[in-house]
Amino acid sequence: MTGTTPGIAMRQLAVDRLDELGKAMDLARKHGVEFECGLVSALRLAGVELPLIPRGALNLDRLHIVVDVPAGRRSWKGAEWHVAAPSLLAVGSGFRREYSPMVVMEGIRMTHPLLAWAQMSRFIDETELTALADSMMRRNQSEPHFVPDDFRTLVEVLPKRFKGRTKCLWALDHMRENTDSSMETRMRLKLEAEPLPELRSLTVNHKVAVDEDGASMYLDMALPDLRIGIEYAGRHHAGQWSDDVSRQSALTAVGWEILTAHNDTLKDPLQWKEFMVRLASLAMHQRQRSDVGV
Structure with a gap:
């Protein structure tokens, strides 16, 4: 059984x-x-x-x-x-x-x-x-x-x-339906309060196909047009993915980049500022890749 x-x-x-x-x-x-x-x-x-x-x-x-x-x-x-x-x-x-x-x-x-x-x-x-x-x-x-x-x-x-x-x-x-944790919600609201224009298209629980056989993965949050995933890593996710490296590789292979935040990222102003700088830089990078057809 x-x-x-x-x-x-x-x-x-x-x-x-x-x-x-x-x-x-x-x-x-x-x-x-x-x-x-x-x-x-x-x-x-x-x-x-x-x-x-x-x-x-x-x-x-x-x-x-x-x-x-x-x-x-x-x-x-x-x-x-x-x-x-x-x-x-x-x-x-x-x-x-x-x-x-x-x-x-x-x-x-x-x-x-x-x-x-x-x-x-x-x-x-x-x-x-x-x-x-x-x-x-x-x-x-x-x-x-x-x-x-x-x-x-x-x-x-x-x-x-x-x-x-x-x-x-x-x-x-x-409010948004189909989320996984309250920490994700708090992180999403913090992101939505930022002035970065790209965040206006932020979605939750975004499904990404990773191979031709229909296998897919869900991202906590995503900027779909830029193929950027944003995830909160906490105890809620313990054991959720048996192989994070393989998962990251699968997403990268289909053109996605993933940023991960932790509890300290949300609480520490300096860590949050650095996270936002990384996100803004990645948004520019992904847009350039899209413009040249990569």
Whole structure:
């Protein structure tokens, strides 16, 4: 019997989901009252990778429970209670069924992932809200899986002045489906903020045919017209390619050049500047090759 071994990132999502289920079940047994898990707890229960959350904004060790009105909050050890904003009541009455809480098990519900995304806009910035949306549209994650129009529809049926709407609108313009990791999203947004004109054609999850038999490889990001691939190398990719040298050779053989960034590349201004210089130089080189028909 054979099977597919989950990747490192998927395994961590499973660990987080089990931990959150354990917290919820303990509180359900202890208090015997139905409740709704929201915010980071809802995301963990849905198997969604969490964004980077500012220190002190949300206690990640506790179960997060949401209610519609302040009077519904209780004081339970191991839990944080929040008034949901925007709540399901803020959604137009004709759409509430679509975004209603999802049953986890008897006595435990969780906020619909799309509504949880909008609620997280109170706690994280535009970049992380975009990274969260991308993680909910990941190509190798089947449930839940959404597309950009799902997020756009939700924002359209929410109140025009809900707190966080401006961030949500920014994220709508920058989110991309079929990515592999949040670090890729952060790197893409950092690249898109650069003035290099060539980056306006940046695509994600780009497929490159590497031989006449139809074999292909996927690049994290690419500038297709220039045949430049840009990849983030982190733990997420551990073991993804059995032979990086062969892969690089195959891409080079069909005219592609690959630039790889690491976590330090994104964090260190000097390393990032050097990376951008290399990218700009490579763009000039590839354009010259194209002009002479190489």
